[in-house]
Amino acid sequence: MLSWMAWTMPSALFFIGIASLLLVMTILEIRKPCVERKGWLPISTTRGDRLFIGLLSSAFLHLLFLGLTDVTLWVAFGISVVIMAALLRWG
Template sequence: MDWMAWTTPTAIFFVVIASLLIVFSALAIRFPETPRVGVLRIETTRGDRLFITLLGAAFINLAWLALSGMPQWGALIVCLAYAVAVFRWV
């Protein structure tokens, strides 16, 4: 895997994504989910909301890089607030 720069942040990113998938799979097995309708007026499950959160976080980070000269820690805080909002209201 010489083609990819395996740095510590890269490894942490993939470990976090894998951990989220494992946790959400275990939750789905242990506590079967029922879809709910939120602000978007579509039925979503925990997995759908996780996908929406990850996709939104990617766009937030890209916009942060393009429009701000500030450190990425600020984008992380915005992403966490976005995740809370998605899981609460979507």
């Protein structure tokens, strides 16, 4: 059925991770609706806003690592996890 796509384990894990994040955010929103709050970001944000900003930041960081360094992407992944955690907690 999906033979037209070149699925690899990293790409499958990536999409499973994104789907899991969306599922967790949906459950959190149903159980405990969030309100906008002002953190260290210059705008008032909700959990979903901070998740979106974190995903965009991670994507751009990975592109920078691909384009400007020869360092393994695991370093960019580690930095992205820290940035995402900080954005979701204090952003």
